[in-house]
Amino acid sequence: MEDDLTLWKNIQNGDTRALKVLHDRYYYQLYLYARKIYHNENGLDEAVADCFIKLWTKRNEIVIERSIKSYLFVILRNSLLDLNRKKNHIILLEVISLPDIPDTETQNEFDHYARLYNALEKLPEQRRRILELAVFESCSYAQVAEKLNISINTVKTQMGRAYRFLKEELDPRSINLLLMIHSKFSLN
């Protein structure tokens, strides 16, 4: 896996594939940061896409001081402020209360949730749809079955597989550790 600096060098050389890797790596964190400022969904996807367009357009003019990641957040924040001015004609946002720009070193809530979304994206479509209905919309298994026109049994099976996958995706190392402890304890 390429690190940010290598990606940036490639981007500066005109490599759009590297831009895509960077985009996919930080999309969720940026989206969540924007949503934290705005609390409503309109225009957020535009704002994040806009960040990367700006980065690409000015790739030979920009000098990165801290980190690419911090820089993306700075562009995003400034974009959002501009968007607000243009669309509403009235400045609604109090600049003092913006959430902090995340640092590369410290793990923060955006990284945490981003990992979760990345994992969710890997679920096969129907399984993901079922899980989202049950979790985000608090649907019962019966309601999910009805909405998607499938059997309750299918919902049951898919939910089990969804959680199993997510757990293994987000917490893989401990399985082996636990199996060792488990087998140690059962040798009696």
Next chain:
Amino acid sequence: MSDNYDSQWEKIAAKIHGELNPDEEAMFDQMMTEYINLYGFEKAQFIHDNMVKAGPIPAMGRINSWATVENQIRTNQLKWIKVALKYAAIIIVAFMAGNLLRPSAPSVKEIRYSEITIPFGQMSQLKLSDGTKVWLNSGTTLRYPEHFATDQRSVTIRGEAYFEVAKMAGKPFTVNTADMKVEVLGTSFNVLAYKEDAETAVTLVEGKVVVRNTEGKAIAELKPGQMATKNKTETNVEIRNVKTAFYAAWIDGKLFFDDEPLDQIAVKLERWFNVDIVFANEHLKSHRFTGTILKNKPVDQIMQALELLSPIRFRHQVNAIGRDKITIYKKS
């Protein structure tokens, strides 16, 4: 354990979502006596709780976002080709135009104009034939053509209006007032030009405008966030950077004041609420106020607020012909 993996995870999922029947609950409790299952359950519960906290994200969000980025990059790369083609097209059209000239839009003499006047105490909004939106403040008259001419769009106002002009390349939009012409290239701005006032003011929210004197000579060019004011007795224009929100908020029924003297505030209130305001003491006119007024409140409530903030009292009377009059006098 591995044979029953599926079945155990199904129970874990069902437990999190409250879908276990009593028999299954008993089996689940039995399952939880093994640490590895308990651990799995707790992790799954943690994942569930975090999903709830994180909230849903639009499906295809990341994919669509990248598609937008990629598309824009490609578009920019093709732009230079388009520009070259465009100039080629213009040359061809100009060559042919001589032979094809046939005016379809009305000539200046044939244009029919409409006039609309908003009474005091009211506000209105309309859309012109090119899609331009206009908000008209109390006591404002707008004169506009039913269909615009071929090469330009021209309206006249007396009063205050906020324009969101539809972009039309090659067809500038001009707002004429008694003391200046405001020429625009597709954008949002506010014009303040009441007959009784000595000053005309143009505030630009977005886009670009050129301010011309009545002879048509350009006297200023504005960028967004700038306001141009001209006194009718003078030839020059003063340009300031302003908070455009202040000057455009009336279209949302709000008026902002920033350290403004009471006599100027009174003029605005007279127009908005269709009342006459009279000062019993001259020196009360210079009291200054900062704040927001909501238009949908009764004028008395606003006067009461002003009473709290300064040594004034007011009296609201209605005369014989039904005209509202407010007298401001000194608190004793």
